[in-house]
Amino acid sequence: xxxxxxxxxxxxxxxxxxxxxxxxxxxxxxxxxxxxxxxxxxxxxxxxxxxxxxxxxxxxxxxxxxxxxxxxxxxxxxxxxxxxxxxxxxxxxxxxxxxxxxxxxxxxxxxxxxxxxxxxxxxxxxxxxxxxxxxxxxxxxxxxxxxxxxxxxxxxxxxxxxxxxxxxxxxxxxxxxxxxxxxxxxxxxxxxxxxxxxxxxxxxxxxxxxxxxxxxxxxxxxxxxxxxxxxxxxxxxxxxxxxxxxxxxxxxxxxxxxxxxxxxxxxxxxxxxxxxxxxxxxxxxxxxxxxxxxxxxxxxxxxxxxxxxxxxxxxxxxxxxxxxxxxxxxxxxxxxxxxxxxxxxxxxxxxxxxxxxxxxxxxxxxxxx
Amino acid sequence: xxxxxxxxxxxxxxxxxxxxxxxxxxxxxxxxxxxxxxxxxxxxxxxxxxxxxxxxxxxxxxxxxxxxxxxxxxxxxxxxxxxxxxxxxxxxxxxxxxxxxxxxxxxxxxxxxxxxxxxxxxxxxxxxxxxxxxxxxxxxxxxxxxxxxxxxxxxxxxxxxxxxxxxxxxxxxxxxxxxxxxxxxxxxxxxxxxxxxxxxxxxxxxxxxxxxxxxxxxxxxxxxxxxxxxxxxxxxxxxxxxxxxxxxxxxxxxx
Amino acid sequence: xxxxxxxxxxxxxxxxxxxxxxxxxxxxxxxxxxxxxxxxxxxxxxxxxxxxxxxxxxxxxxxxxxxxxxxxxxxxxxxxxxxxxxxxxxxx
Numbered sequence: 194x195x196x197x198x199x200x201x202x203x204x205x206x207x208x209x210x211x212x213x214x215x216x217x218x219x220x221x222x223x224x225x226x227x228x229x230x231x232x233x234x235x236x237x238x239x240x241x242x243x244x245x246x247x248x249x250x251x252x253x254x255x256x257x258x259x260x261x262x263x264x265x266x267x268x269x270x271x272x273x274x275x276x277x278x279x280x281x282x283x284x285x286x287x288x289x290x291x292x293x294x295x296x297x298x299x300x301x302x303x304x305x306x307x308x309x310x311x312x313x314x315x316x317x318x319x320x321x322x323x324x325x326x327x328x329x330x331x332x333x334x335x336x337x338x339x340x341x342x343x344x345x346x347x348x349x350x351x352x353x354x355x356x357x358x359x360x361x362x363x364x365x366x367x368x369x370x371x372x373x374x375x376x377x378x379x380x381x382x383x384x385x386x387x388x389x390x391x392x393x394x395x396x397x398x399x400x401x402x403x404x405x406x407x408x409x410x411x412x413x414x415x416x417x418x419x420x421x422x423x424x425x426x427x428x429x430x431x432x433x434x435x436x437x438x439x440x441x442x443x444x445x446x447x448x449x450x451x452x453x454x455x456x457x458x459x460x461x462x463x464x465x466x467x468x469x470x471x472x473x474x475x476x477x478x479x480x481x482x483x484x485x486x487x488x489x490x491x492x493x494x495x496x497x498x499x500x501x502x503x504x505x506x507x508x509x510x511x512x513x514x515x516x517x518x519x520x521x522x523x524x525x526x527x528x529x530x531x532x533x534x535x536x537x538x539x540x541x542x543x544x545x546x547x548x549x550x551x552x553x554x555x556x557x558x559x560x561x562x
Numbered sequence: 563x564x565x566x567x568x569x570x571x572x573x574x575x576x577x578x579x580x581x582x583x584x585x586x587x588x589x590x591x592x593x594x595x596x597x598x599x600x601x602x603x604x605x606x607x608x609x610x611x612x613x614x615x616x617x618x619x620x621x622x623x624x625x626x627x628x629x630x631x632x633x634x635x636x637x638x639x640x641x642x643x644x645x646x647x648x649x650x651x652x653x654x655x656x657x658x659x660x661x662x663x664x665x666x667x668x669x670x671x672x673x674x675x676x677x678x679x680x681x682x683x684x685x686x687x688x689x690x691x692x693x694x695x696x697x698x699x700x701x702x703x704x705x706x707x708x709x710x711x712x713x714x715x716x717x718x719x720x721x722x723x724x725x726x727x728x729x730x731x732x733x734x735x736x737x738x739x740x741x742x743x744x745x746x747x748x749x750x751x752x753x754x755x756x757x758x759x760x761x762x763x764x765x766x767x768x769x770x771x772x773x774x775x776x777x778x779x780x781x782x783x784x785x786x787x788x789x790x791x792x793x794x795x796x797x798x799x800x801x802x803x804x805x806x807x808x809x810x811x812x813x814x815x816x817x
Numbered sequence: 818x819x820x821x822x823x824x825x826x827x828x829x830x831x832x833x834x835x836x837x838x839x840x841x842x843x844x845x846x847x848x849x850x851x852x853x854x855x856x857x858x859x860x861x862x863x864x865x866x867x868x869x870x871x872x873x874x875x876x877x878x879x880x881x882x883x884x885x886x887x888x889x890x891x892x893x894x895x896x897x898x899x900x901x902x903x904x905x906x907x908x909x
Binding site for chain 2: 216219243247248249251252253254255256257260262267282285381382383384385386388390391392393397398401403
C-alpha cells in the first residue's frame with residue numbers, strides 16, 4: 194500500500210512485514226504483541242501468505258523455522274516473557290543460519306539484555322533494531338527482513354506497548370535497500386535439485402558434501418558461528434541518532450520510544466540555554482559504541498535513561514570507558530497491569546531527571562552547564 | 563551367483579533414497595529398518611522428488627546426512643511444528659517427521675497433539691523403542707511397567723514412575739487425525755505390515771485427509787540390556803503388550 | 818547324506834557392513850542363512866553365509882539394520898545338491 198493513512202502501530206508493523214514480502218507468520222497472543230498477530234492473521238491470507246495462531250510460543254517459532262527452511266521470508270514475535278519460552282529455538286535457529294525476523298513487543302525496556310546478549314545458550318547474537326516511533330518502526334521492520342537475508346541471521350525488532358497501540362499517519366511503501374535479495378539455494382523444496390539439501394543447526398552436510406574441516410565437528414561449527422558474529426559486528430553499520438553533543442556537558446543516552454521523549458526534552462533544554470545533548474542507539478546490537486564514545490568525549494556526565502533496572506547502561510559504560518561518570522536516571526515504569534505505559538514516559542518527568550544531572554554537574558564543577 | 567542367466571534384482575544393497583548406508587547405530591537396532599521402509603514407500607508412491615523429511619533429535623539424527631531427501635533438522639520434540647511450517651509453504655510436497663519416543667512423547671507431546679488436532683496434512687513417523695537411546699538408555703513416557711532402564715533400574719514402577727503413554731491411541735482420538743497406526747520391525751512379517759501402514763499414512767497426506775501417524779516399535783537391545791538376537795522377543799513380550807499393533811484410525815475422504 | 822534343494826534366488830552379502838546382530842537368521846523362511854562361528858569381518862563381527870535353497874524372498878534384507886543384503890531372484894530355479902544334514906537353523 195502506498196497511501197498515507199492513520200493506523201495503529203501494530204497494524205503498521207504488520208503492513209511493513211507484508212511490504213517486505215513476509216509470507217509466513219506465527220504467534221501466540223500476549224499483550225502487547227497480540228494486535229500484531231491479529232493484523233497478520235487478517236492481512237497475510239489476503240496476500241497469499243499464511244498466518245498461524247500457534248498453540249504455544251515454542252510452536253510458533255517452530256513453524257516459522259519450517260517456513261524459513263523453504264526459503265520464504267517469515268517472522269514471529271511475542272513479549273519478552275514469550276521470547277523467554279522460545280530461547281532454545283532462538284539460539285539454535287541462529288546456528289541453522291535461518292533469516293528469522295522476531296518482534297519483541299516488550300513490556301518495558303527490561304528485555305535489553307535478552308535481546309542484545311541473546312537469552313539462549315551459547316555464543317550467538319541477533320541484530321537488534323529499536324524504533325522510537327511507528328514511522329521508524331515501518332522502516333526498521335523492512336530493514337530487518339533485508340538484514341536477516343543479508344547475513345542469514347535472525348534480526349530482532351524491539352517494540353513496546355506505546356509503539357503497538359499509538360496511532361500515527363503512516364505510508365507503508367516497500368523500501369528498496371539496493372542489494373537485491375540473495376538467492377536461497379540452501380532452501381528445501383522437496384525436489385533435491387540439484388541434490389538433497391540439509392537445513393541444520395548441527396554443523397554437518399549431506400554425505401558426499403563434507404568438507405575436510407568437518408572432521409573437527411562441533412568445535413569447528415561453533416567457532417565458525419563465532420566468526421560469523423564477529424563479521425556481522427564489523428560489517429553491519431550500527432545505526433544511531435545523535436543530537437546536540439558537540440558542546441554538551443551532559444549527554445543523555447536512551448533507546449526506543451522513551452528516547453523520543455528525551456529528544457523532545459533535550460531540544461526544550463537547549464532552547465533554555467542548557468548544554469545538553471542526546472545519543473539514541475537505533476541498532477542495539479551491534480551497539481554504536483564508537484558513536485557513543487565520540488558523542489560523550491567532551492561530556493562532564495553521561496546520563497542513561499531506560500525503562501528498566503539498567504541494562505543498556507552496561508554498554509554505555511563500556512563505550513565511555515571511564516572518560517566521564519555514567520549515571521542511571523531511569524527505572525521501572527509501567528501501568529497497573531504491568532503491560533503498558535507508566536509515568537516515566539512523560540516529558541516533565543524526563544526533564545526533571547535530566548535537570549537533576551545538569552544541576553549536579555554545576556554543583557561539582559562550579560560553571561553553569 | 564548373480565551372473566546366472568535369468569537373474570533379476572529384487573532389491574539393491576543401497577536403497578534408492580540413501581546416499582550411504584554406513585552408520586554407527588547399534589547392532590540389532592530397529593531404527594534403520596523403519597527408515598528404510600519409509601524410503602521404499604516414498605519411491606513406490608513416486609514422491610522421491612517431492613518429499614521433505616523433518617528429523618527430531620535421537621540416534622536417528624544420524625540419518626540426516628544419509629538420506630537422499632531434502633531434510634530440515636528440528637530440535638528435540640519440535641519436528642511437528644517445523645513440519646507444519648514446511649507444509650504450509652510447500653502444500654504439494656510429502657512432508658514427514660522422523661522422531662523417537664523421547665522426542666515425540668516426552669519433550670514434544672504438545673507439539674504432536676496440536677499438529678494432529680489441527681489436522682496438518684503431514685505424516686509423523688514415530689520410532690518407539692521405549693528408551694532415550696542416544697543419551698544411553700533412559701526411561702521415556704512410553705517405557706512400560708517393569709521395564710528396566712538407566713533411570714528405572716529396578717523396573718518402571720507405576721506408583722513411583724507412573725504409567726506409559728500410548729501415544730498412537732491418544733492421537734487417534736483427535737478429530738484432525740486422518741490415519742493412525744502402530745506397527746513394528748521385529749520380524750519380516752511385521753516389516754511387511756508396517757510398510758502397508760506407512761503407505762496408507764502417506765496416501766492420507768496426499769489425499770489431504772488430515773494428520774497421519776505411524777508409530778513403529780523398534781528394537782533397542784542396548785537400551786533393553788538384551789542380546790541383539792533377543793530384541794524381537796523382548797519387544798513382543800514387553801512393549802508390544804502395551805503398545806498394541808494395528809490400525810487405530812482410518813478416516814474417510816471428505817471429512 | 819546329501820539332499821537336493823531348489824534354489825530360486827540368491828543374496829549378495831556385504832560382509833564388512835554386518836554388525837553380527839543375528840536377526841537375519843530366524844527371519845529367513847527356508848533357513849538358509851547361517852552365522853560364521855570363528856570367522857569375523859574387518860570390524861570383528863561374525864556375519865551370515867548363504868546355503869543353497871534361497872528363494873529370493875528378501876526377508877533378510879527386510880529385517881537387516883545394516884543394509885548387508887542385495888537380493889536376486891532366478892527366473893528358473895536351480896537344483897542343488899547339498900551335503901549338510903541340517904539347515905541354517907539345525908533342522909534336518
